[in-house]
Amino acid sequence: MIHVAVMGYGTIGSGVVEILEKNRETITKRTGDTVNVKYVLDLREFPGTPVENKIVHDFSVIENDPEVTMVIETMGGLNPAYPFVKACLEAGKHVATSNKALVAAHGTELLRIAGEKNVNFFFEASVGGGIPIIRPLYTSLAGEEIEEITGILNGTTNYILTKMDKEGETFESALKEAQDLGYAERNPEADVEGHDTCRKIAILTAMATGHEVDYEDIHTEGITSISDVDFKYAEKMGTSVKLFGSSRIKAGEIHAWVAPVMIGKDHPLYSVSDVFNGILVKGNMLGTSMFYGSGAGMLPTASAVIADIIEAVQNRNRHVEMGWDDSRLAIAPTQTSSCRFFIRIKGIAEERLAEVLKVFGDVTVIELDHMDEFAVVTDVMTEAEYEKKAKELSGIRQRIRAEV
C-alpha cells in the first residue's frame, strides 16, 4: 500500500480524493498496489466528509512521516506551496502538482532536487487541465524536434471570446457572464491579461526544448482590448479571435508570446470553443497534432493528477527523466516575430486606401456597413516593421495579429 498526502482540499484536491475512491479498482489494476490517502493538509476542517479524520493543519506531520512516500499538491500559489513541495522532495517523497505558478516559477529547482533524491516531480495537471500534454511531450513525442506549440490554454478567456464571437456580446458583458457562472474570478486579471496562459506556455516551451524558460521573458498581451467591433469584422471574414500562447522554434531561435490572434476556419484550433482548451504541436517528423479537451474543471484536472500518481507509483524506485535543465532558454526579441496584422483604421476605405497601400504595401480590405472606419489585413511583417509603418498612418484603432 502506498500512503499519500493531499495538500489543499479545494476543488482539485477533493477531486483527486474522489477519483482515488471512485476508480479504485482501475487504479489498483494499473499500479499493482493500493493508494491510501493518509493525510489531507488544509487550514479548514471538513466534518462529515470522507476526509474528516485525515485532516492535518501542520505540514511537519506529512514531512516527517516516512510512511508517506508521495504528496499531491493542489493548494495553488507559491506560498506555502513552494517551501512545502521543496521540503517533500528533499525528504525523498514523490510529488504530483496541479500548480502552474509553482512549476513556472520553481520547476527547474524542483526537477533538479527530484533527480538528486531519485524521486519524481510530475505536473501533468498544471497545463491544459485534463488534456494529456506534458506526458506526450516526454513520451510519445520524445523523438521529435518540436517546431511549434500553440495553445488555447485558458478556459476563462476562451469562454469570453466565444461569447463575443457567437453572440455578439461586448467584452464587459461576456466577462460578467463568465463571473456569474464561476468561470472567471472576481479579480479576473490573471486570466484576461494573459498571465495564466503565459505560465502555461512557459512550461510547455521548457518541456519542448529541455531548457529553463523564464515566463517573464514571454511577451504577454491579454484580451481586454478585443471588442465586439473586431468580431463584426471577424464574422464578415469568416474568422475568429482566440487567445494563443505560442512557441515557435526555428533554426535555434525561439519566439514565444501570448496574444489574441485572428484565425480562419481551417486552423485546427478554430473550433475549440467555450471553456475547452486545445493544444497544437508541430514536430519535424510528425507534422501537426492537436490535443483537445476540458482545460479546467474539478474532475478533468484531478484526473491528470491521478495519471501522475499512477506513473509515480509505477516508478516509485526510480526517477523518470523528464522536464528541463537549468540552462536558460533565450527567447528572441518580440520585435523580430513575424505575422500578418488585422488593422482597423478611421475613415473611409475609398478615400484612405492609397495612403494605406503606400505605408503597408499590399493589403486585403474589409468594409462593414454604416461604419466610420474600415479594416485591412497586411502581408507578413515583423513586429518592428509593423510598428515603424503604423507610426506613418493616423487613425489606427486596433491591431490584432492574424494567421489567416
Added chain:
Amino acid sequence: MIHVAVMGYGTIGSGVVEILEKNRETITKRTGDTVNVKYVLDLREFPGTPVENKIVHDFSVIENDPEVTMVIETMGGLNPAYPFVKACLEAGKHVATSNKALVAAHGTELLRIAGEKNVNFFFEASVGGGIPIIRPLYTSLAGEEIEEITGILNGTTNYILTKMDKEGETFESALKEAQDLGYAERNPEADVEGHDTCRKIAILTAMATGHEVDYEDIHTEGITSISDVDFKYAEKMGTSVKLFGSSRIKAGEIHAWVAPVMIGKDHPLYSVSDVFNGILVKGNMLGTSMFYGSGAGMLPTASAVIADIIEAVQNRNRHVEMGWDDSRLAIAPTQTSSCRFFIRIKGIAEERLAEVLKVFGDVTVIELDHMDEFAVVTDVMTEAEYEKKAKELSGIRQRIRAEV
C-alpha cells in the same frame, strides 16, 4: 549502444531509419544511449542507399544475433510478420511494430510472450499513424474508466468522404482520385469496406478494457453505399458523414462497430477532414478528449515507431505493463445498439408523411428540390427496432446512423 534490426524497408521502415538519423541528437538525449540500425531485413537490395550494407535476406541472422536486442517490424500483413515477431520476442528481443493486422490478430499472444520474456511489445503506430493514442491509454488515461472511444481511423475513406462532402463528387470519382494520388490502393477493399478501421477499433477497445477483442466480433460496414445524394441532404442539414470505428462501454456492456455516421458541426470529429485522423476518448472523470493528427504517411507513422523505440530503450531491462489479457471481451449484439437513423424514402413527403409517422413515430423531415424522394431523421431506437419498422415501410433507399 543499442543495436536494432528493421524488418521491412518499405515506406514506414525507411521512415524509421530516416528519423533515427535526422533526430539522432534528440533521441540520444532522451534515451541516454545511441540506437544503431545493424540489419535491415528485406527481399530487395537497396544499392546506393544508407542501408546498402545492412540488408539481410535471412531472418535467422537477426534472430540469432544476441547483440540485436530490439526489432522494428514494418512489413505489414501476417506472414511472415507473425512468425518473425513471435520468434524475436521468444529470443528475448523487444519489438516495436506498426502492423495493425498483426496486433489485432495475435496481440494477445505476443503481449503474453513479451511479459514472460521481460521485454516489450509496443505498437503505437498501428493505430492513428502519428497520433499518440495507444500510449496515452496506458499512461495519461490510466486512472480513467473509459466510456467511449470513437475514431476516424482511416485516412483513405476520410479523404473520399471529404471530397464527396466538399466537392459534391460521387463515391466512384472520389475513390479514383484517391487512387491517383496514392492515398487508396488499386484494391481498396480493406479501406472502403471498413476492415482497416475494424482492426484499429479492436486494438483500441482491447487497450481501453484490458481484455482481448476478436475483431471479427465487431459489426463492420464500409462507405461504398454512401452516395453524392446523401451529401446533398447533409449539406442542407449542416451535417457530414464520417466513417467511425466506435466502442461504447456502459454498465459492463460493450458496443463496438464500424459504420458511416451522420454527424453535426458540434461533434468534435466534424472538422477532421482529408487524410487526417481524429480519435475521441470519453473517460468517466476526464470527460471528452480528442486527439487529432496525421493518421498515415511515412514520417508521422515512423515517428510513432520512434516513440516506441525510445520507450523500449528506456525500459530495456523491464516489461512495461500495457495491453490486455487473454480473457475475451463479449461484444453486445449489434441489434441492441441504439442511435437515430437518417432515412431516404421514395415519394413525396406530403403524400407519405402520415405513413412514415405511423411507422417511425416522431421524425424530422428534410426535402430537397427536384427530387422524387425525401429524407427523415428518426428518434433514437435500437438496430432491431429499426429493422422491424423498416420492413413496414416501402421505398427506403438509404439508411445511415445519425448522431445529430
